[in-house]
Amino acid sequence: MTRISSYRLVLPPPWVRVPLGPDARDRVHDIVEQAAAQAPRNMSPDQLGPLKRELERRMLGQLAAAADRGGLDHYFPLGPMHGINLGASFFVAAVTPPGGTADLTPDALAGGVLTELVASTPGAVAVEIGGTVWVRTDGVDAPDPGRTGGVDVPVRRVTYLTAVPDDPGQWILVTFSTVGDGDPDSEHTLLTVELFDAIMSTWRWATGPDGWD
CATH class of the missing domain: 3.40.1000 (Protein Transport Mog1p; Chain A)
Structure with missing residues (x-):
């Protein structure tokens, strides 16, 4: 018997995958930075900073809720x-x-x-x-x-x-x-x-x- 160890999904942009595990926080940070790079150029760091922190907080909250339900991976559109x-x-x-x-x-x-x-x-x-x-x-x-x-x-x-x-x-x-x-x-x-x-x-x-x- 061949053991199934993983799976694959084809994701259209801007959907992203976040594996729920020890590296989830780093992955969320990278995603938030990608999103911030698309912000309007006239947005100041003082404006962007709180938005980034709030986005990261909400994403980590969603991941924690999914992990509590036995989650392996979480998917969502990045914009x-x-x-x-x-x-x-x-x-x-x-x-x-x-x-x-x-x-x-x-x-x-x-x-x-x-x-x-x-x-x-x-x-x-x-x-x-x-x-x-x-x-x-x-x-x-x-x-x-x-x-x-x-x-x-x-x-x-x-x-x-x-x-x-x-x-x-x-x-x-x-x-x-x-x-x-x-x-x-x-x-x-x-x-x-x-x-x-x-x-x-x-x-x-x-x-x-x-x-x-």
Whole structure:
């Protein structure tokens, strides 16, 4: 059996990846400096400094929240895309498999457990990506003033869940969320979801001892 050690996603600019680990703070600092380099030339250091510190603080807060949920990597757009602010991000997490699945064969998993999840989860559908079956869900979270980041508007949330091929004891959950333009059913918000689905369609597992960076 070949162990899956990593994965690859194709990211359109300005999306970036931040691995959640000991190097996350340095990566965030580099991203903030990249963003600051695009600031208007007439912005003084006294104006730019507080903005950089606030951006870094918010990013580190998001990463800490993702890490608490088993996050491995966090993804977000570093600025507008085609002049549009997406208000979106997603993270990849290792999660505990549903009860009783650790000893299943991959074929039994795809044919049984994932099918049961689709049947029992509202809004869930089975999606095949690169030869792997995922369970995709799509829903809307009600406004919550206590939510991380203080976002008191509806949030559209999409998840993809699957077991690592050839190792049903390892499961991966990809969770995407967007406030869009404030309306979870607007064309803007749904197009942002389509963008995430397009990114997920590029998911490929890395095989071999080293995987991909």
